[in-house]
Amino acid sequence: MGLQPTYEPPKIAVKLLSLVCKNNLFEEIEGDLYEYYQSQREEKSKRVANLHYWFHMFNFIRPFAIKKLGQNSNTIIMYRSYFKFAWRGMLRQKLQTSFHLLGLIVAFCVCGFIYSHIKYESSYDSFLDNADDIYRVAWMSENPQTRTPHPMAQALVNDFPEVIDAVSISPIYGPGLTKTTIPLRNEKRDVGFSEPNGYFADSTFFDVFSFKAVEGNADKALRKPFGIILSESMAKRYFGDEEAVGQTLSFMGNPDMLEVAAVVEDAPKNSHFHYNFIISYVTLKSLQFNDPWMSWDDFGHFNYLKLAPGTEAKAFEAKIPDWAPKYLDWGEESLASLKAGDLKFELQPVQSIHLHSNIRWELEANGSYSYLLIYGISALFILLISIINFVNLNTAKAAQRLKEVGVKKTLGAYKSQVFSQFIFEALFTTFLALVLSFVAMYMLEAPFNQLVNGNVSVADLYQADIILLLLSIAIITALLSAIYPSLYLNSFEAGQILKGLKLSKLGGNNIRNGLLAVQLIAAIVMISGSLVIKHQITFLKEKDLGFKQDNLMVLEVDGYDPRTKLVKTELLKNSAVSGITAVSNIPGGQFNQHPIYAENNPSERVDASEMFVDDDVAEVLGLKVSDGRMLSKAYAADSAGRSFVLNQSAINQLNLTDPIGKQLVWQDNENLVKGTIVGTVEDFHFRSLHEPIRPMIMLMQPLNSNFMLVKVNPTDLSQTVSKIEADYKEIIADGQFSYQFLDTEIQDLYKEESRTLKLITLLSAISILLACGGLLGIISIVIKQRVKEISIRKIMGASASQILWLMNFKYLLIAGVSLLIAVPVSVYFMKDWLSNFTYQIGIDPLAYVLTAIAVLFLIGFTITLISMKTVKSNPVNALRSE
C-alpha cells in the first residue's frame, strides 16, 4: 500500500480531545481514532464517519482518560494552596474574619434590598406593551391636575396621525369626587359586594392598555351598552369557577342590569391604577346621559394616548395649544394664556406617573422620587463604608504576613505570584460574602418587607446585569484591598525579611486615615440627615391640623337613601356617641373643586374645594368659626344650599374684607349658584400636609352626604362599635356597614414617610456601626505595633489617661475634620430636601450637635475599649522579650 492521502478527522473534535485527554494517553487514543476514521471514510459518507468519530471521541471522556485537575498542573496546585492559605487564615482569626464578612454581607444585603425596592418602584407600568409610547394628558395650571375633558382623547386620534390610539377613562366617583363603592350583586348565587375601583372607559381601552382577556373578547366588550368587564379576581368572587361571560349582575339595585362581557387579568401590582370592573362610556351615553361631565367644559377624565413609535412627545405637545381652541369654548384671556404656555396640556409618559407626577387627583397614591433617592444614596454610602473597611483592614493586616512572603520568595515565588495570592485571598473573601449575602437576603426578605411595608423580592435580583454589577463590585473591592499589601510586601528583599526585618511603621497610614475620614463623613451625613428627616416627619405627623381627628368613626352612607337621616337620630341616642355630622368628603380625602367669585367682582375668581356638610360639622370636627356662624337647618337658605361658609384662605384669595353677608357665586359647571356668605372658619388641613391649604367652600346638600362622622367615647370602643353597627343594620338592613377611624385614615397619608423614617434610622445605625467596627479593627492592629512604645511610656511614668489620650487624639482629630466637612454638605442637601415640603420644620442645629457628640463619643469609646487591655497590662511582659 503506497502512501495514499489520508482523511482528516473533524478538527474541533481532535482539539477537544487534546484538551481533556491525559497527555500520555493522547497519542495512542488519537491514533486509534484516526485509524478508525480512515476505515469509516472508506465505507461510509463523510457525515456518518464524522458522527462516529464524535461519538467515540465523547466515549473517551471517562475517568481513566481525562486529565485530573491538579495532578499535572502546577497552576492548579498553586491555586489549591492559595485556597488552603485563605481558608486557614480565615479560621486563625475568627473574629476579624467574621467582621470582614459581616460588614460586606450587610452592605451587599442593603444594596440588594434597596436596589430591588428602587427597581420595583421605577418599574411601574413598564409591563404595558408599547409602554414607551403611552402618555397621559395632564392639565398644568397653577394647581396642576390629572384630569382633562372626555372628548379630547378621540379628537386627538381624529386630528393627528401620530396619535395611534387614545382612551378616556374615569373612576366612578361618588358625589364630591369621593372614591365610591358600587353595590353589585349576582342574584343567582346571591353574592353581592360594595365594589370599589370601578371605571368608565372608552371602547378603545384595550388598544392603549394591553391587559389580556382571560374570558371573552375584551376588544368588543366595551362597544356594547350595559356590558361590564370584570377583573379576574373579582369574577372569582361573584361567579366562583363558573364561566362569568354572559351572566348578569345587578347594578345599584337594578336587577340584572349589566351583562358580563369579558373577564380581564388583574392589573399587576406595579400598575398606577387598578380596576375591579370597567363599564363602557357607551352605556352612559345610551342612557341619554347628557351631563356636562362628558363635554369639553369639564376637566374630569383621564385621557391616555398611544403615539406612533418614535414620535417626539414634546414636539407633539407643542402642537396642542394651536389645536385645542377649536374645541374649547373659552374666553380670549384663557386662550391667550394657553398659547403663552401659562396653561398647558402636558404629556406625561405613563411610566413616569408613579414617581414623578404626583398632582391633583392621581388615581392612586404615587411614590416619591425624593425618598427613593435618599434610599439609594444611603445604600451607596453603606457600600462605600464597608468597602473601605475591607480595604483598610486588609492593608493594616499586611505586616503580619511579612514572614510568609519572605519564605515564599526564598522558595522561588515571583512577585506576580505573591501578588496573585493576595488577590486570590481577597477575592475568596468577597465572593464568599456575596454568596452568604444572598442567603441572608432570602432569610431577611419577609421581615424586611414587613418592616418597611415593601415589595422587595430577592428572586428579582437574578438578572445578568445585577449579577454582573455585584460581581464587579466584589472584584474591585478585592483588588483595591489586595493591591497595597502585595506591592508593599513585595518591595522587600527575601533575605532581608528572613534576617529579621522589623517593620518599624506600618506604611500607608495617610491613605488609611484618609479613607477613615471618608467613612466618617458618609456616616455623619447619614446620621444627621436621618435626624433631620425624623424631625420633619414627626412634625408632619404631629402638627395640629386645625381639626380634631381622634375618636372619629367614619361611616360610609348613601345620602340619597332617605333612611340615612334616621341613622343619625338613632345613633345620637347612644350615650357613647357625643356628636354626628354627615359630610360629603372627609379630611385627608379627595375634594372636588369649582370656581367661586364675589358677585360684585367676577374677574377675581379662585378654585375652591367644596365640602357638603350639615349642622354639626364644626362641633364634631372641632373647627373654629372665626366670623359669622356655621350653617344650620334652621335657616331656609342654608338648607337650600344658598348659604356658604368659606375658609380663611378663600377669603384672603378673594380679597374680601368684611365678608359676612356678601353675595358669592359658586360655579358648579354650568350651574351658577348664588348665595350669601354667612360665616368663615379658620384654615384647617383638609388635605395632606404635602399640600398648602387651599380655598374651601362649605354648603348644605344633604343628598351628597357620603360619610357620617361619629364622635365616640374611646372607653369600651369595641362595644360602642358593635352597638352602632346593630343600630345601623336595624335601619338599613340591606346595606353594608363599613367604617374606619379618621386618625388612621390620616396616618395613611404619611405611609411613605413612616417607611422612610424606619428605613433611614436602620440604615444610619448600620452605617455608624460599620464605621466604628472598621475603626476598631484598625486600632487593634495599630495598637499591637505600639505595645512596646506604650510600655516604655508607662515605665517612664505616663499615666493611663495620658496614654489613652495619646491613642485617641489622632482619631478624634480625624473625626473633627470629618465633622467640619460633613456638616455643611448635610445642611446643604437637607435644606434642598426640606424645600420639597409645603410645611417644613426647618433644620434643627440640635441634630448636628447630637450627631457630633454621638460620633465623637462612639470613637472615643471604641478606642478606649480596645486600648484598655494594653494600657493596663504589666509593661515588663511586653518588654521582656525581643
Place this chain on the structure above:
Amino acid sequence: MKGTQLGEFEELVLLVVGVLFPEAYGLNIREEIINQTKRKVAIGAVHSALSRLDEKGFLESELAEGTHERGGRRKRLFKITASGKQALERNHELRNTLFNQIPEMALKIV
C-alpha cells in the same frame, strides 16, 4: 493498587490481547471483540479496560512505530504478563471446577 479481580469485559479483552499476540492494540482488539462476540463496543471502552488491566499488572505495553494510516501516530502494543496469565488461568479453572460441580440433573432440566 486496585483489586486484582478480573471483570467479565476485562477478561474478554485480556483473552483477545492473547489471541492477537504480538499485534494487539486498541483498535484491532475492538474489531476482534466485535467479530467474535457480536457485541457493540466503543473504542473508549476498550481503552478504558486496557488501562485498568495495565494498572492491575495483567498487561504490559510498548509503543510501536507510527504508521501512515494512523497519520504517523504511534500505537501501543499490549502483551499479557505473567500475572495476567495466572489470572486468566485462575478464572478458567474456577469456571471449570464450578461447571463440573453442577449435578447432571440440573442441566437436564434446562
